Amino acid sequence: MRTKANPAPEYVLVVDDEPSLRTLLGFIVQRVGAEPLLAHDAASARKLAEKHSFACALLDKNMPGESGLEFLKWLRKAQPDCNALMVTAYGNVDSVVEALRLGAFDYVLKPFEVDALEHRIKLALEQWRMRQEHERMQAMLVQADRLASLGLLAAGVVHEVNTPLAYILSNLDWLDEELPALSEALKRREPANPEVEKLAARMQGVQSTLRDIRQGAERVRHIARDVKAFARDSQDESILVDLREVLDAALKMALVHIRYRARVVRDYQDVPMVMANEARLAQVFLNLVVNAAQSLPEDGAEHAIRVRLWTGPNGEACAEVSDTGTGIAPEHMPHLFEPFFTTKRSGEGTGLGLFICKSIIDGMEGTITVESQPGAGTTFRLSLPPHGRDAHGARPLEQASAAAS
Template identity: 45%
Template sequence: MTLRAKVGRLAVMTRRRGTLRQAFERLGPGPGAKLRCAVETPCADNRLLEETVRERTAALEAANAKLSSSLEQLHATQTQLLFADRLIALGRIAAGVGHEINNPLAFILSNLEYIHQELQQKERLSEQDRQEILEALAETRDGAERIRLIVRDLQTLSRAEDVGSGPAELAAVVRTAAKMAMHELRHRARLVVECEGVPPVQGNGSRLGQVFLNLLLNAAQSISPGNAEGNEVRVVARPGEPGHVLVEVRDTGCGIAPEHRERIFDPFFTTKPLGVGTGLGLAVCHGIVTSLGGTLTMESTPGRGSVFRVILPVAGAFVQAQRSQADWT
């Protein structure tokens, strides 16, 4: 075959190859291209998914940090409100406590003066003089003990930090709160306390004392002074639903208007005149009782008085004892 014939043959074959390539391109991607797409597409989807997960994780971490900061601020605010209410309560009873301390101080000083004079004037004491001096010393000791108890009650109420939660003797807590509120009660109503015979409740004596002091002071201030024999504030504790103790604080005061009942536990809401009430007392009481696993509710009839009901859980060990006793019976 001549050289010219060979060149012509190669040209024909080149044209055929170009035509076949164009035909395949018109038919679409071949099997190799499809395989490459099948491999590359999941990789791109995985990268997109990983990026989305990283973005969502970062957003959740930021939201969690913001929530933790908000919870810390709420806890700090709650602690400040609790202490502020204690200070307010102490301010409300300061005049009465001063009166309570002045009474025993007066006869302590009087008795000490009497004893001093007797010992100076008489070299030898008769049996009668000796007995009188011993009685004066006993009264002086009782007066000093009374002052010590008042100061202890003030220290218990004014603690800024809680000392833990455990079994609390309800009767002792109510008696302490009643002594602190007596300066408000004595000229307004008779106080009746029936809290004996109930099991210890789960809580903190200081915080529960703050609750009952507020309830007693509110009950007293709902009654106008001057008719103590005609009015009554009654505190009664009895077993409630299983594992709980119910405490009722009833008064014969002016009651609460219907339009105010839904807001009675709202912070800073008060029906008292400016400078008399801050609106913190009942809100703090509600928060304390709720934090201890209990409930605080209220019923009131205008002109006939109010009743506040506190339900508290019985201390854990005593719940088990009650259940065991029930099983045996």
């Protein structure tokens, strides 16, 4: 299973005081696709362990100074994930039992058959990979559970915010109507009174402040609406969705990633409504926009993220997210939608984002494709079938313009 674009080398520690045998063991390790790190005694092996993590270790049992069994005991504490194989010409039942008790993965007697030892190293490496993948999946499950809890929390917060927000906006509406009426009433009652004129002027200032407050409250309402769209239960049924609204919501949610990195260029043409799960579709756009922002180099140049909407030749709804970033290497292109494939540094990506995007779009009977050139940016393009009532009337914008002229 591919987990990274450039996976870290799998190091195998080889500790043996005999140079020729140490070289042979290193050659066998290379044959199985791992990288050998050679040491002639336990002391030099400890120094290697300070710099590298080992997937596997081949340890000579009898060495000058610290024995292989003593070093195995230390290694199991220092690097418990390492699968160690004892390789020795002095084997008996007691030493085998002791080695396995100390945590050795296997016990190999000299002289050994190269193919047999190679097979055992492969088994040790495969178990190590499975253990690493299990730990990775566990961490991802914890993260997924945390995000699910965050989604529920966001939905609850939005619900709690909407109630007082509606009260605030309704009272602002009342004040917006009442203050001008009150000001006019005062002028009619005492038209020549300077104090009334001053009071009316002050009331106009209050009206201006109230308009500013209303704009702020409206912005909060829009934010709450956008968060609600993303936090909605993923099992919600499909609804009629306007791609403009969903894409705009995704851009707002991604603002923290876009700000100071690029300007957003919108090109929204006529596009039909689609029947889709709004939250999942928003998740797709958010992922594409965030990926676009993260691909932009911090080189001081002016970069842009371009989002387009248009109607395809067969009436389908088309969307595009493109950037002026670093692009994608040709050898990575065939693997972009594979699960756990990522070109990001360790800890920055799970390798599931684009895989999930494709799964969502496939589930909506749509398509998603990608074009990229290293150094010239990347474009993700998706199309979705139009809603039934729009399917017959939808035409490309160029055709519609030609028909109207």
